[in-house]
Amino acid sequence: MAKSPTSVKDIFRRFSSIRKSKKKTFEINDTKIPLKPCTVLQITDYIQKDMLKEAYLNLLSMHRLELQKELKAVGEGAPPTNQVPKETDVNNLFVTLRNKMSVIVRNSSALPLRNKELLVCVAQIILEEEKRQGEPGAMPGWREAWRDAVRDGVRDALKKVQLDSREQNASWLAVHLGLLGKAVVEDLERVKTELLSSYPADFKVFETYVSCHHEAVGEHLKRLLEKVTELKDYHALLDFIIHHYPSDLRDKQRILIVEEDLLNNIKTSYCHCQMDDFKSALENIIITEKEVWTMKNSPDRTDDGFLTSKTYMAIFQLIASYAENLEKIDENLGKSVVRFCLEELNPFHTRFEEEFLQHTRSLLTSDLLDCCLWVEYHISYINCFNSLKENMQFYRENFSTQVEQLEKDADGLIQRLTQTLIKHFKTDIKPYMDGMMTKKWLKTNGDFKEVTCRIDNYRGLCKSMRAPSAQVFVNDVHYYVAREYVSQLMKKKYSCKKTKSEDAAVKLREQWNELKKLFEDMGSSLNWLYPLGDYLSDIIGMENERKIKDLLIPLVSNYPDISKKQLSAVLYFRDNGFSLERHNVINQFTVLKRDAGNTNHDRSFFTDTEVLS
Known part of the structure; x- marks a missing residue:
């Protein structure tokens, strides 16, 4: 059966291209391709023993030899079907070689560099294979495999960073992120001092390692996020993402290490956690005050003799701490939380008033001292919520609507407390009047x-x-x-x-x-x-x-x-x-x-x- 002209032409072109580029393509450090290649087992042994140059040159020789046989068979009119197994052996050996190179590159990211020449050889083989791209039988994707190996090596290095459990260390995440940032800096410093010189400039080694660190750290943070439930840990995570991680990179590249959507999700989760924390804090304030009423403790007094409650200061300091911590991370996030806190004070006033009336009503049916204590409680909270209203003027410029509503609600509560006192006074003197x-x-x-x-x-x-x-x-x-x-x-x-x-x-x-x-x-x-x-x-x-x-x-x-x-x-x-x-x-x-x-x-x-x- 006559052979297809295209098939003959294709095989001839493959062989011709090898002959024309013999000196240019198959010389590595002036070492020429052997005329007769080693066996498959020998080449495999070279690969296992990190003898990359020997393995690669013999692979090229084997590849050339197989093409010659294929061309001869075509010239004699025989179909080249018997060449398929040999071609498979060559391809398999190239895959094995590339996998070995990937292991070497991957390990170089996590271990002190023991043999710099191995990386030099890896780079040369990649360059040679890139020159062969477009030729028959050339395997694509060598540079991509190298980058994947770099990324995998970075991932391996990050997995070794100490990570305590929440039970072992309450500050588990903050400690881990601190160590993580330190590990990234040290890794990139080692890239500059040990790895950079092993590659040609067009490999853009440092930029590649920076990019792979970004990618690996981003993936790592996604896994950490699944474990985060507490406010301090959300704060540590956001602080690391927005501030500490970018500033730890010596090249000062301000690159987000997580996707914008994920970062927004973290902010949203943090915001919700912060809101829940504030609600819990307000509830704890009421619980604390209920203990005061139950124990019939006298209210506090200021240095100038005014009755007061620490409630307003606790609330103000809490909001101020939220604002300070969050604005350092994200100004808009800080504003969102402060806005929520101001709005949440409105139902707090109602809840506080209900609990206060319920738990202090019995004081009026007791002795004179309890009646006086009941009056003192009212005065202390009238002063307290007036002070809270005054302190919240600090937020008027940015949250005028919320502050105005807070003033309205606080004034309503103050007025009701005052009128309750007046009503008690009226009831007290009415029989004598x-x-x-x-x-x-x-x-x-x-x-x-x-x-x-x-x-x-x-x-x-x-x-x-x-x-x-x-x-x-x-x-x-x-x-x-x-x-x-x-x-x-x-x-x-x-x-x-x-x-x-x-x-x-x-x-x-x-x-x-x-x-x-x-x-x-x-x-x-x-x-x-x-x-x-x-x-x-x-x-x-x-x-x-x-x-x-x-x-x-x-x-x-x-x-x-x-x-x-x-x-x-x-x-x-x-x-x-x-x-x-x-x-x-x-x-x-x-x-x-x-x-x-x-x-x-x-x-x-x-x-x-x-x-x-």
Whole structure:
């Protein structure tokens, strides 16, 4: 059967190319290809004994010889089928040689270089094989195999870096990453000092080793990530990836060692872990405070005497530490966590308030000391959350929305705590206030002393409350006491007779002045309330009813919300007997109110004062 012209031409071209490039291709360090190759077993032995040059030259000789036989067989018209096994032997030997070279390269990455000439020979063989690329029978992929061997060697080296378990060392990951970075630096230093000179420049040995370290470290970090569950370990991992590993490379190549998606996943996991940590920290704060309430421990005091709780400082320092640690790693990550923390304080306020009310309610049903402790707790947390709100102003520039919401929620909590105190105060003095403006009141001071005693107790406690809440509280208490005291005149519980009105006026003035001194000392800013006691005392104690009309002008001028019904109640307390002059006083009052019109007044007192028919 005639042979294909193409097959004959192809075989001839393969042999011709070997003859033409004989000197150029098959000389390594002036060593020529032997005319007669060794046997397969001998070449295999060369390879096993690291005699790469001998093995390679004999392989080339064997390859040439087989091509000659193939060409001869084609010339004689015989099919070259009997050459297939020999061709397979050559290919297998080339594979064995390349595998051996890969082992040598791989080991050179992890062990001190014992035979530099081996690497030189490896490089020369790779270069020779690259020159043969495109020729018949040439095996491709030699440079790729070399790079794979470098990468595998780097992987082997990294596997030897000490890695303790979490049980062995709480800082297992931070320690391991420190050793890992050190190993990378040492490996690359050894590449420069020991391996670089064994290769031609076009191998780009150092760049290849740097790239393989990046790849191997990235793979290693992926495996480590599977073991990470704690916040400190996420932090150590990110810190290593973003800061320490790139800075450890002496060539200063700022290359990410993990894919962008993986890095983002690590950041996300870290962020979630950080959020969980913050939630747990807030829960622990509540648990700690519950122990304080249960043990009935007195709240802390600052050096300047204000009641306080360490809660606000614990929260502020916690957020500050998160921000500081995270911004060093990634500014956006730090902002995300701080934003979450600020937002998480809102439900914390609600949760804290619920627990506080539940665990301190029983103090009010106990003895006086427990009641005082209950008040002190309220004041300490009013101060605490005011301080927290002030400290969080630090974040206003970058987190204005969150800080504004926090202020709103904190103000709501502070207001509720304050109103709870005021409500307790009102409940405490209400029975004694109800005893005012009666026949008994005119004769004794017992109820009034009970009222002033409780005010005095709160006066001392108010000095432990910080501004601005202290001012709000004092003003609210002052307003309530003044309103409640005056409202007793309006309830028509008692009406003076003859000289009793003068006695009542004197007593009212004295008590009002005593209240005035108490609230001045407490720092009340409701100065506009002070003249009212004098106005009412003057009306009640005025002997000549005609002159009462003259007293109405300052009263209506300063307290325009007083009603005719309320004035009538005051006059009833003075004397419930009907008289023409009393009728004239009411008429005069009506005229004054009409002339005043609907003038807006920023002060309201009598509008809130109860009147009984």
